[in-house]
Amino acid sequence: MSKVKNLQDLKKMRDDLKGKITLREKSDHPDSLVQIKVSMATCGIASGARDTMNYMVDELESQAVDAVVTQTGCMGYCYAEPTIEVTLPGEKPVVFGQVDTKKASEIIEKYIKNGELVDGIIPDSYETIDKK
Amino acid sequence: MNLVKLTIDNKPVVVEKGTTLLEAAKSIGVNIPSLCYMKMDDMNFENKPGGCRVCVVEVEGRRNLAPACKTECMEGMEVHTHSVRVINARRTVVELILSDHPPECLTCAKSGECELQDLAQNLGIREIHYTGEQSTYKGDQSPAIIREMDKCIMCRRCETACNEVQTVGVLSAVNRGFESVVAPAFEMDLDHSVCTYCGQCVAVCPTGALTERDYTWKVIEALVDPAKTVVVQTAPAVRAALGEAFGMEAGNLVTGKMVAALRKLGFDYVFDTDFAADLTIMEEGTELLDRLNRHLNGDQDVKLPILTSCCPGWVKFFEHHFPEMKDVPSTAKSPQQMFGSIAKSYFAKKLDKKREDLVVVSVMPCLAKKYECTREEFSVNGDADVNVSISTRELAQLIRNANIDFTSLTDENFDNPLGESTGASVIFGTTGGVIEAAVRTAYEVHTGKTLEKVDFEELRGMEGSRKATVDFDGLKLNIGIAHGLGNARKLLEDVKSGKSEFHAIEIMACPGGCIGGGGQPYHHGDVDILKKRQRAIYEEDAGKPIRKSHENPFIQELYAEFLGKPLSDLSHELLHTHYFDRKKKAEVK
Amino acid sequence: MAKVKIPENKVQELRDLCKNFDNEPGELINVLHGAQGMFGYLPAEVQEIVADEMNVSVAHVYGVVTFYSFFSMLPKGKHPISICMGTACYVRGAEKVLDEFKRHLEVKVGETTPDGKYSLSCLRCVGACGLAPVVTIGERVYGRVSPEDVRGILEEY
C-alpha cells in the first residue's frame, strides 16, 4: 500500500475514493438531486433495463450530474419497458417509456440537463410505486 | 528563593514555594490534625497518600475542602483550619473511621500510643453517628509481628515502609473499596511471606493493626519458676530509648536504672548484649582481616566485601532476595545469639548447671530478634540458645507491671562476667557503629600499633548510605554503610554486579540502625528522637573506660579459659552460623 | 486455596508472554490480561511467575489482581453467565432476572456451580441498552430477558 506523503497526496486520494460513498452522502439530501428510478421488474430486465440503468449511472457520473439512480419495481407499463421515472428537484415526476441507451442519452442531454421535454413521456395518469 | 504569602486562620504567613499548608500552619503554631500523613526526611520515609482526609481545611474560592498535607501554599490563599464546615467534616471523617474500627481501646496493645485514639480524644468525639458493618479479617500471628487488620485504617504507612523504605515487598493494598486492606500476597500469613520481621511497619502503624508479638508472660513465668536460672541480656540501643517509655526526654541514657529495674524484676543475672558485641568484633573482625589478607595475597576463592551479619532482618532479607550471595556476609552470629551460645555453654558450666536449666531472655530494640531466636540452627536438642526475646516496649511493660517507679531508681551495674563491655560494643546500637567497632580492633590487630584516636567521625551520621576510606597504616580500607533495607539493596546490587569497591559493608535493616528498631518506644514520625538516641549512644561510648572490644578483660578471659582464639574450632561451633536460600516461592496454603 | 501445578510448557509460555512486554512493570495489566487469556483465571502460581518475571513483588501483583474486577483467581464455569447490572438494565428489571438465575443455579454471584458448568457474575453495561435487560452466556447475548425466560435459556446448555 502506498504511503500518504503529503496533504496533496491525501487530497488526491480522497477525490479518488469519494465515489465509494457519494451514494450515501446523496441519500442524505435526495430532494435536491435529480432522482431517477429504473423499473427493474422481470419484464424491465428482459427488455434491457439493466443496461439502461448502468448507462445512466455511468453517464450521469461522467457528466458530473448530481443524481440518484435507483431501481424500482414494475410500474405497470410493460408495453413500454424499459421505463424510467425522472424527478427533477422541485418538479413533478415524469415517466419515460422504451428507454434504451440512446433514449437515455437524449433524456440526460435534454430533459435532465436543460429541462426540455423529450418524446416518449407516458401521461401522468399512472401510479408510482410509492402511491400504491 | 521563591516565596509565597498567604493567610492561615487570618494570620499572614510567608513560606517557600512548595511548602504544604500543613507545614506552613505548623510554622505559625497551628497544628492541623492529621492521620495518614507521616514524613521522616532523613529516613527516606514519606507517606502522604492524602487518603484519611482528617487534615482537610477550607481554602477560600475552592469548591471543596483541601487536604493540608498535600496542598501546596499558593500566593494569596486564605485558609481556615477550624471553621464550622471544617470541624464538622473532620469529625465526620473521624467518626467514619471509628465506625469501621473495633471499639476495643481498653484492651488494645496500642492503647495510649494510638494516634487514632488521640485524634478522637482531641476532636472530642463522644458519639459515632454513622454505624454499620465493620470489616473483619482473619488474624495473623507470626513469631514477631501480629496483624489485626480489623484495626487497619488504610493509612498505607506500613506499605510505604515495607516497599519504598525497605524494598521488602511483603505488603500491598489488596481488594478495593470497603474490602480494601493492606496484606501480604494472597492474604497469607507473614510467616509464609518474605517478611524480614524488621518491624518498621509496626513502628509506623498509627493504630493497633500491627503490633509486636508479646512475650512478657513467658518472661514472668520463667521468673517465678524456681527450677530456672533466668539470665537477661540487653541490647545497646535499649538503654538509649527505654526512658522514653517512662516520660523521660529522648536521648536520656538509662543504663543504670535499666539494670536496677531488671534486678528488681527478679532476673538472676543481669548481663549485657554489649559483651557479646565485643565478642562479635573479635570473631567478625578476625574474619574480615583473614579474608582481606587472603584476598590481598591473590586467593581468588575469597570473596570481598565482607558484610556484617548481626542484624537478623538483614540476614533474612538477603536469604530471600540475594541467596546467590549467601557466602558473602560474615558467618559470625549476631550478638544476641553469641550471647545465648556462651551463656548456655561457658556460663552454664561456670554455674555448674545444665543448659536446659537456664532461661536466656533478651531485651531488644528489635522484632526480628524474636524470630531469630526461633531459628532451628540456634538451638541444641530443641533448647533454644535464647529462649525469649522481648522488645524495649515489652520491658517497659514488665517494669510497670512490677510497680517500679523507674525514673527514681538508683543506677546499678551489670553482673559479671557477661556484663562487662567496651565503648566499641555500645555503638552497635547505631548505624555505622558495628563497622567502627570492627575498625578499632582490626586496625590494632593488623598494624600491631595502638590506635590513638578511636573516634571515626567519617563512619558516623544518618545518611542512608555512606562510604569512607580508613587508612590501616598504608592499607586503604574502603568501607560502605547502609541502613534501611532499601539502601542495602542498592549496595548489594552493586556487589552482585561486581561494581562494588568496598572491602567491608555494614548493613542494618532499620533506618538509623537498632536505635530505630521496630521494638523501640514509638517515635510517631519524629526523626529527632532517633537522632537523640544516636547521640546518647555515642555519649555512652565516649564515657566508657575501655573503647576497644579486644581490650575487654572478660572477653580476654573467655578466650583464655574457653574458646582459645578467634575462629578456633570451638568458636566456629558456638559463634558462627550458615545461611539458607529462601528464594523458593512463597508457599500457598 | 488449592495448589495448582502448572505444566512446564505453560510456564515457559507465560514467561515468554512477559518477555514480549519487555518484562516492563508498567505492562503488568497487559500481561495479566494475557495470562488470564492463557489460563482462564489467575491462580497464585501464575501471579508468582509473573511477579518474578516482571521484577515486582508478588504482593504487588496480587494487589493489582484484586483491584480489578476483570481478573479472577477462581476458574470460571464452562458457561460463564453474566447479568448486566447497568442502570438501563436495572430499571428494566435485571435484578429479578439475576434472582432467578441464582435460584436456578443455587449459587451466589461470583460463584461457579459444583459441576463447573456455570458461573454467575454481574457486569456493568455491555452497551446493549436497547436490549435491556441483557444476559450474556459466553459469547452469546440474550436481550430483553424476563425472569420467565431463565429456565429456557439454561436448558439450551
Added chain:
Amino acid sequence: MAKYKNHILVCGGTGCRASESEAIASNLNASLSENNLQDDVQVVRTGCFGFCEKGPVVKMVPDNTFYVHVAPDDAEDIVLEHVIKGRKVERLLYVDPETKEHVSDSRHMDFYKKQLRIALRNCGFINPENIDEYIARDGYSALGTIMEEMTPEAAINVVKDSGLRGRGGGGFPSGLKWELTRKSEADQKYVVCNADEGDPGAFMDRSILEGDPHSVLEAMAICGYCIGADRGLIYIRAEYPLAIKRLKIAIEQARDYGLLGNDIFGTGFNFDVEIRYGAGAFVCGEETALIHSMEGLRGEPTVKPPFPAQSGYKEKPTNVNNVETFANIPAIFLKGADWFKKIGTEKSPGTKVFALAGKVNNVGLIEVPMGTTLREVIFDIGGGIKGGKKFKAVQTGGPSGGCLTEDHLDLAIDYDGLLASGSMMGSGGMIVMDEDDCMVSVAKFYLDFTVEESCGKCTPCRVGNKRLHEMLDKITLGQGEEGDLTRLRNLANVIKDTALCGLGQTSPNPVLSTMDNFPEEYQSHVKESKCPAGQCRALMQYVINSKLCVGCTLCSRVCPVDAISGEKKLPHVIDSSVCIKCGACIEKCKFGAISIQ
C-alpha cells in the same frame, strides 16, 4: 471494479450485533449472490445508528429506507422485494408511535429529526474497518492541513476558540488543557485517550470507537502535534472487544498509509498510538487513576495538583481527553471554530452525545446540540415514556449525577445548567424513570455501584459511601428513624466536601438530588413506612379484601410460609409479620381479593 448502485448499511454496533446483525449481513450477501446482484449492491457493516431500541437496524441507500427489528431471515425479503422489485418491505418499516403510520425515511423519524451529528458524523455511515471510507469523508485532511499550514500554537487557538469542553464529564475547556500540556517542558509527552467508559448505562464512547475509530486516531495525532507528543495511548475497557478490534484495524491501516508512525505528511512529525486495557474498575475513568492503571498499578487516584498536564503518565506531561472530545476535533478543524461555536449554547458550544435509556420508548444513542431541552430529548427523540406511564425523573451523569424531575424538563442541557440543578453532564448517560421507580431505591442502586467501585483509598468514599448505602438500605426496609434524613444529608455533604477524587466527590449526588427533588418520597419511607412507587418489597403489605374473598383456601394452600389463615368459605387473613411478600397468593386468587398496599 464493481459499480454499486445500492448500498445496504447494516448496523454493526454491539447492541445490534448482539441481535445477530452479522447474520443479517451475511444472509444479505448470500441472497444478493443468488440473484447475481453482488456487483450492483454493496452490503456495508457500519457503526451504530443510534436507534438501538429498534435494532438490528438496516438502512437502504440511496432511497434512505430504514428497516427496524430486522432478523436474519428477513434478508431474503429485503433483496427480493426491495432490491429487485423496488417494493418496501412494510413489516420492517418503523411505525410512528403517535400516528401509527409507517415511516420509511429515517429523516422523517422523530428520533432523528432533532439530532445533529458531529461526534457521530460517521457512525452508521461508513464502514469503520475501511480507512478509505473515512478518507473519502475528508478523514485525516484536518491533520494534514494543520501540519502543513499551522503552528501548534495556532492550532491550539482553534480548539480554544471553538469553546470545546471535555465530554468526559467535568467540562474542562479542552483547548486550555492542550495549552497547559504544551507549556509543560519535558523531553517526552503523551496523549491519552480515555475510553474507560464505566458509567452503567452509557455507551457513547464505545459506539464512536466502533463506528468511527479513525476520527479518534486523527484527533490524537492532532493533539500530539499541538502539545509536542509523539506517543498516544488509548485506555480502553477490556469489556469492549468489538471496539478494540476495530481500533486495532484502524491503527494498522493508518500506519500502512503513513498517517501514524514516522514522518507523517512528510513533515518529520512522528506519532504512534498503542492500546492499553482497563480491567474493570470504574474509578479508572478518573484521569490520575487511569494513568496509574496504565503504569501497571492499582488504579487509585492521586490528589491534584499536580495535574496530568504537568506530571502524568510516567511522570511526564500528559493530555487526557475522552473519546467523544477527540471525535469532535477533526470536525472543528474542517469546518472552523466559528461554525462549532454557533452550535449549542454560549458556554457549552457544540453537541453532546447521550445514551438514552430506561423507561423511554426509543432507547438509543443520540447527539443533540447543547441547549436542547430535556423534554425534547425524552419526549420528541425518546418518544415518551414506555407503556404510557407517567414520567417521573431523569438521571443524568451516571453515578456522579443526579435525578431531575418534571420541573426540570424545560431545562436546556449544558454543563452549567445541569450542575446548577444538582446533577451533572457526566459522560452522557441519561436514564429515564417512570412512576413505578422508587427514588430512594434508585439512589441506593447508584450507591451500591459506588460502594462496589470505590477504590478504598480515602475514608469518605471507602467508609462514608458504605454508610450512606446502609442508611438507604435501612430506609428502603422501612427501618428508617427520625434523624436519619438529617444524618444522611450531612454525611452526603461531607463526602462531597472531603473525598479525594472527582468520583468520590460526586458520589453523593444521586442521594442529594433525590432528597432535594423527592423529599416527600423519603418522608413516606421513614415516617409512614410506605413506598409510594410500590417498589420496596419490605414496605409492601399484602391484604385480603374480605368482601371479595370467598374462602376458597387456594391462597392459604399456596402460601409457602403459612401466613394465610381462615375457615373454609369464610374470608381469609394474611399475617403480615409472617408474610414474605412472594406474591404467590395474588397469582392464585381468582377473585382479585388480594392486593398490595
